[in-house]
Amino acid sequence: MxxxxxxxxxxxxxxxxxxxxxxxxxxxxxxxxxxxxxxxxxxxxxxxxxxxxxxxxxxxxxxxxxxxxxxxxxxxxxxxxxxxxxxxxxxxxxxxxxxxxxxxxxxxxxxxxxxxxxxxxxxxxxxxxxxxxxxxxxxxxxxxxxxxxxxxxxxxxxxxxxxxxxxxxxxxxxxxxxxxxxxxxxxxRTVVTGVRAPKSDAQTIRPDADLLFVAGAGWTKKQADGKPHIDQAETLILDFLRASGASLGGSKSLVDQTGESQAVLGFMTHLNQVGQTGSTPRHPKGLSTCCHGEEPHVVGWRFINERRAVNLDPNCGWARGKADVLYVADAFEVLAKLNALLAQRSQTNFEAVAQGA
Amino acid sequence: MMTIAQRVSFELVPVDASASGFADAHSTAALLAETIQGIAGVDRSRLLVFGGWESASRGAGATMQLVGERLGILDQFQGVDQLSVQGDGSFEVLERIEAGRHQVSVCAGPPALFGWATGNLPEARNNPQVGMANMRTVMPALQKAKSVPLPSGGLHFLSASPPKQQRQTRVVKDLSAEQVAQEIAGWIGK
Structure with a gap:
């Protein structure tokens, strides 16, 4: 009492x-x-x-x-x-x-x-x-x-x-x-001198965003042509974050690559990591891509209400039972199309506002 | 222990107590502070205390701060990713704050306490000679570790269980990339 x-x-x-x-x-x-x-x-x-x-x-x-x-x-x-x-x-x-x-x-x-x-x-x-x-x-x-x-x-x-x-x-x-x-x-004895944003091309962590976009290590792996496409992955993800206003999360395996001198996404840091040893962000929706680990789906998504996933493995044990929808598709292709759609929608909204004014 | 012992020279002061994630942070902190105070030759005015911030198992979010209070340390930092010692003996500290940013502080010097996050330094390299030297002291120290039961500290668990959340996943295999993109765009826009 x-x-x-x-x-x-x-x-x-x-x-x-x-x-x-x-x-x-x-x-x-x-x-x-x-x-x-x-x-x-x-x-x-x-x-x-x-x-x-x-x-x-x-x-x-x-x-x-x-x-x-x-x-x-x-x-x-x-x-x-x-x-x-x-x-x-x-x-x-x-x-x-x-x-x-x-x-x-x-x-x-x-x-x-x-x-x-x-x-x-x-x-x-x-x-x-x-x-x-x-x-x-x-x-x-x-x-x-x-x-x-x-x-x-x-x-x-x-x-x-x-x-x-x-x-x-x-x-x-x-x-x-x-x-x-x-x-x-x-x-x-201690003086606060300021705030420093992480080294990244853009601010990718947005706690108030409606959508959490989780990138898995698959983005940096060899694709259908036998080669990794890091530059393309970076462009696609950053374009999506700009167009959707989503916050970026990363799987542990992806952010750890930075410290292991492997090919990495330049804007991804440990601050983006979701999962047991990362953060557990709270957003109304979550979209995971190229991500097959337990941590992002089980722990990192604990407080994400609506969840969808895009990956090439229909039997991904961690997406099944954890995501509401699992799209079996190539995330590179899907994100390219998605970015085009979001850009088109943004242009349409802009024109509607301009006409209204 | 064997992994760390090969990388850096240290003196081990072990205490045999519960490492459970359910152990009360207050009891744990009291034991840790008492143990630190009992280390012979430690100059409390020059003491730097490092510990894990939000570890995967414990993650009480309170243990380090309670240790610091018990040791009378007023300069405490949590979620530390970087520590840079300046020419005048002060140090600059980067602490994680909201929205993926760091708060930058300058502390005049020891004593201070740091709840360490991830940092940006690589792991120290293995050095077999360091490992051999450590082994001479680590094993006797472990054998002499005192066993201490941690009191509950008035904390009562009424229930504890893994969540039973299981979703009916709709697996979509037969859509083109464009169709998937359209469906996701519609979902995002709702």
Whole structure:
């Protein structure tokens, strides 16, 4: 039983709202608040939370707490852990919910330790069953699904994105209680100097895309003429990503080729890897091509709703039973035709807009 | 162990405890921190702690941070792909963040903790001499490893099972590339 729930968030990089996943956490927090007849507090961290707090002003929280100032503008362990600790202590909540952003994944375990509490990450659902809180999370990287509960409080739970409905409401003027946090010199030894995009011709990882395009190692193998066609594969895939707005994932065998000095797709890095030792992205749709491995289909696709695959093996054991549709076809040919269709559709849409104007 | 021992010289400090993915991160971290503190001659003010970030088996997402807190390390980095030591002893760290990007930070120096991701360096080469030297100390260390039961830490598993997700896959064999492309284009556009 939790009498008090804290929904913790940090401002987005743009500074005018919260990350999308924070609104999903807020939706879950409101659901639990109702189920447990609890009180909800919202805690915010950022250089300036004025705009972001307005987006949650009408959520129904009893209090909105914030730690603000230039020291809390960037994601940095020593400052974030101090800010989150101060908010948690002020809120006195038994349950703390937060989005599993890279910023919070870095620090909230440390906060749990400071509060003599406990923490769980990779949680996909939280339910109150007979007044008892139960969390669903994955172990062994999306291979085993477990339901857990904890005796220790406060319990900090980091919720994965894309698993819960986001809260939406009108923007308002929030009454924010500022908590003063002064960082010691020891907490200023690290300075965040910026953000660097991976070495690639184009940005290929788009977490908010509707479609995940997974490329397998088959793209770099010998084709029907007995030769690999890396350049053609690169062009086809990049053209498809541009035309469809899809995010790019790669199988482990494909991204590992970079480190093994084999012929590789120049834009593919370990950051693109999906599967057990890569990421498990969340997109409404997924299209895999030239991919025969277990990991992309079983683990990497765990949270992809609609799945289709293109490969030359009709008996591919990992596509069968995991994909909704398996097209037995040459991915080079299919993608070339698909790119032409998408380009044609884009041109038609452009002309329609131009005529309407 | 045999693979690593042939590549780099090290002192092994083993603890015989559960390596299960279900072990509680808090108990695991407490044991690791206690073990690190017990290593003779370790200068905590110059300590750099490295560990796996989101390993395939454990992936608790919390163990390294808890170890760092217990050791009083305030400079912690997770999802690290690159570490470059600068001329003044500081180091530049690249941490994975959303959308396939890296956050760049400069830390004044040790102590610090790193949850390592993949990086971009090749594996060190095998060196039989290094392997032989390590074997002289590794085997006795393993024999002396103390066995420690990990407490549950108030964590209760109500259920644990592999997902039973099985889809009825429609296998399409008889369409031309153009027809497949049209079907996929229609599906993408829905």
């Amino acid at each position: 939790s009498g008090s729930i804290l929904c913790l968030a940090h401002v987005s990089e743009a500074g005018d709202a919260l990350p999308k996943a924070s609104y999903e956490v807020l939706g879950t927090a409101l659901k639990l608040t109702k189920q447990l007849n609890a009180k909800l507090t919202i805690g915010l961290i950022g250089a300036d939370v004025t705009a972001a707090s307005g987006t949650v002003a009408n959520a129904g929280a009893e209090r909105i707490l914030a730690v603000t100032g230039p020291d809390f503008a960037t994601a940095h362990y020593a400052s974030d852990v101090a800010a989150a600790e101060a908010i948690c202590r002020s809120a006195g909540a038994e349950l703390v919910l937060a989005p599993a952003t890279s910023r919070f994944m870095r620090v909230l375990a440390g906060v749990a330790h400071r509060l003599n509490g406990c923490v769980d990450t990779h949680v996909t659902a939280l339910e109150a069953v007979n007044g008892e809180l139960q969390a669903m999370r994955w172990h062994y990287r999306q291979r085993i699904e477990a339901v857990i509960r904890r005796d220790t409080r406060p319990w900090i739970v980091l919720l994965e994105s894309g698993c819960n409905a986001p809260w939406t409401g009108a923007i308002g003027a929030a009454k924010v209680e500022e908590i003063a946090v002064t960082l010691p010199e020891a907490a200023k």
